[in-house]
Amino acid sequence: MNKGLLIVLSGPSGVGKGTVCTELRQRHKDLVYSVSATTRVPRAGEVDGVNYFFKSKDQFLDMIARDALLEHAEYVGNYYGTPRDFVERTLASGKDIILEIEVQGALKVKEKFPQGVFIFLVPPSLDELKDRITGRGTENSDVIDHRMSVAVEEMNLIRYYDYAVVNDQIDSACYRIQSIITAEHCRKDRFIADLETMKEATEKA
Numbered sequence: 001m002n003k004g005l006l007i008v009l010s011g012p013s014g015v016g017k018g019t020v021c022t023e024l025r026q027r028h029k030d031l032v033y034s035v036s037a038t039t040r041v042p043r044a045g046e047v048d049g050v051n052y053f054f055k056s057k058d059q060f061l062d063m064i065a066r067d068a069l070l071e072h073a074e075y076v077g078n079y080y081g082t083p084r085d086f087v088e089r090t091l092a093s094g095k096d097i098i099l100e101i102e103v104q105g106a107l108k109v110k111e112k113f114p115q116g117v118f119i120f121l122v123p124p125s126l127d128e129l130k131d132r133i134t135g136r137g138t139e140n141s142d143v144i145d146h147r148m149s150v151a152v153e154e155m156n157l158i159r160y161y162d163y164a165v166v167n168d169q170i171d172s173a174c175y176r177i178q179s180i181i182t183a184e185h186c187r188k189d190r191f192i193a194d195l196e197t198m199k200e201a202t203e204k205a
């Protein structure tokens with residue numbers, strides 16, 4: 001059986017990763033979402049184990065020491081990381097999994113899983129990006145300025161991704177990502193791998 005696809009959805013803060021990911025999961029009930037660990041304090045309405053696994057700094061450092069994270073990064077004063085075991089088990093079961101993570105972490109995942117599908121979500125403009133982060137109303141103006149300055153740096157790293165998708169309209173962005181996932185499922189190397197497994201099974205029988 002083919003392993004599932006590891007899909008990384010990345011891009012600057014406020015571009016709409018969370019919004020697009022939620023919509024994709026509505027459309028594809030079998031798409032598994034990787035819940036990250038973070039030391040950030042929960043926002044109003046965020047639930048532990050659903051939005052994030054909220055950790056103290058010591059707990060997070062312990063996860064790093066136990067090699068329990070596939071990747072981690074420090075982003076605007078907090079740690080964020082992807083629990084490794086859940087990703088590996090999901091892929092082995094043949095299901096697709098989506099990671100919604102920032103750029104440093106995405107590039108670390110790419111080193112370990114070059115066969116993953118790396119998608120950069122692009123804002124229609126930097127002004128629109130700032131309007132979106134501000135309009136969300138979850139960060140103060142210092143944090144927004146910090147996230148915007150990081151965003152400019154992150155945009156320079158698009159070249160390391162497989163795809164760039166503009167999030168102009170949520171529906172159009174989701175449609176483009178759905179098309180990418182469909183195309184990636186049809187890559188010939190996935191079938192060649194299956195063929196090899198089939199041949200081995202036939203030879204053994």
Ligand SMILES: Nc1ncnc2c1ncn2[C@@H]1O[C@H](COP(=O)(O)OP(=O)(O)OP(=O)(O)O)[C@@H](O)[C@H]1O
Pocket residue numbers: 011012013014015016017018019020132133135136167168169170
């Ligand atoms: N296509 C869009 N058009 C207009 N507004 C959008 C669009 N996509 C998302 N938004 C809005 O932009 C704001 C930021 O979206 P969201 O929280 O999904 O971004 P994010 O990339 O996940 O941010 P972060 O990385 O900080 O978690 C939200 O208020 C959301 O409703």
Ligand SMILES: Nc1nc2c(ncn2[C@@H]2O[C@H](COP(=O)(O)O)[C@@H](O)[C@H]2O)c(=O)[nH]1
Pocket residue numbers: 011012013017036037040071072073075080081082083100101102103104105106
């Ligand atoms: N490298 C990682 N980045 C992550 C992970 N989970 C979320 N994120 C990204 O962090 C920023 C800030 O998130 P916020 O919830 O505080 O707005 C954003 O870009 C997220 O996508 C992770 O496991 N690893």
